[in-house]
Amino acid sequence: MSESSPPKRAELPAEPTQASRFSKARTAQSGALMEDYVELISDLIGEGGEARPTDIARRLGVSHPTAIKTISRLKREGLAVAKPYRGVFLTEAGENLAERVRARHRVVVDLLLAVGVPAEAAEQDAEGIEHHVSDTTLVAFGRFLQRGR
Amino acid sequence: MSESSPPKRAELPAEPTQASRFSKARTAQSGALMEDYVELISDLIGEGGEARPTDIARRLGVSHPTAIKTISRLKREGLAVAKPYRGVFLTEAGENLAERVRARHRVVVDLLLAVGVPAEAAEQDAEGIEHHVSDTTLVAFGRFLQRGR
DNA sequence: CTTGAAATGTAGCCAAGGCTACATCTTCTA
DNA sequence: TAGAAGATGTAGCCTTGGCTACATTTCAAG
Ligand SMILES: [Mn+2]
Ligand SMILES: [Mn+2]
Ligand SMILES: [Mn+2]
Ligand SMILES: [Mn+2]
Numbered sequence A, B: 001m002s003e004s005s006p007p008k009r010a011e012l013p014a015e016p017t018q019a020s021r022f023s024k025a026r027t028a029q030s031g032a033l034m035e036d037y038v039e040l041i042s043d044l045i046g047e048g049g050e051a052r053p054t055d056i057a058r059r060l061g062v063s064h065p066t067a068i069k070t071i072s073r074l075k076r077e078g079l080a081v082a083k084p085y086r087g088v089f090l091t092e093a094g095e096n097l098a099e100r101v102r103a104r105h106r107v108v109v110d111l112l113l114a115v116g117v118p119a120e121a122a123e124q125d126a127e128g129i130e131h132h133v134s135d136t137t138l139v140a141f142g143r144f145l146q147r148g149r
Numbered sequence C: 001c002t003t004g005a006a007a008t009g010t011a012g013c014c015a016a017g018g019c020t021a022c023a024t025c026t027t028c029t030a
Numbered sequence D: 001t002a003g004a005a006g007a008t009g010t011a012g013c014c015t016t017g018g019c020t021a022c023a024t025t026t027c028a029a030g
Helices: A016-048 A053-060 A064-076 A092-114 A119-132 A135-148 B016-048 B053-060 B064-076 B092-114 B119-132 B135-148
Strands: A080-083 A087-090 B080-083 B087-090
Touching: A016 A053, A016 A064, A016 A080, A016 A087, A016 A092, A016 A119, A016 B016, A016 B053, A016 B119, A053 A064, A053 B016, A064 A080, A087 A092, A092 A119, A092 A135, A119 B016, A119 B119, A119 B135, A135 B119, B016 B053, B016 B064, B016 B087, B016 B092, B016 B119, B053 B064, B064 B080, B087 B092, B092 B119, B092 B135
Parallel strands: none
Antiparallel strands: A080 A087, B080 B087
């Protein structure tokens, strides 16, 4: 594939940019579940002092074995700790992540509302959108909300 | 667990709303890959008259067997057709989906730009966000853009 | 018309994230 | 304080979406 070969037609230019956009979107997605778990665990502890697998499962709309398996992944990744039959707690790293995720969630919902999305849809869509909002975009959202109030 | 038992504390209220929000976000996600493939195939055909697995793989940043496997899922779901060694084409359903996905992608990018997100980040984040934008939200985005011009 | 490089396809592996069925532990209550 | 009910945990299955290694087909040069 030498560069001397004259392209017969448009010669699709490989576009590494596009590929990396897709790749990044996939990567972002893979962190989404962890983020939702950590945020929810933090909420549950805030509400009732503890986060139990059954409650987590119910709030996420998932079976309890699924929740337990994901919780063990959280532990493996250093975001949570839990002793058998006792309840789930967040590590320092987990708390930090939860706080960032919670803040981002709020901003995303507020932005959707600010541009005129009905509350119902805003809450719904934010749950997915939030995981694809980069820091850069988050800052821009914040500025927009500031400007508008 | 009879309803006569007096709750000792807050009594977490099951919240089917929240569970269904998470469920819907998961469902939306599962369609994302199909959407990106269909949009890309349509683009490739528009650009060069054909969509070949290698090009698809390269543009998505994925190995060619991965692309081929996903293409066969597209076929199974009635969105594409392809004969071995020939190239991929969209069915009527596939074309329709591609058109909707393309339009939504544009609106999402435009909205991000309109609220002040830098172009680079807007393109990047839109690739993930688009798959979580409901029809309701899309309409709101459209109105906001209209209003702003 | 041959032939070899590039494209395409197949096989088989892995991890994540779902599920159901079943086993074990805890806790509330009678 | 014994049971039973509910919570927790384990085993094993499935699909999706990745990958590498290898096999086969096409097609353009020569
Ligand atoms: Mn979420
Ligand atoms: Mn959230
Ligand atoms: Mn996309
Ligand atoms: Mn897109």
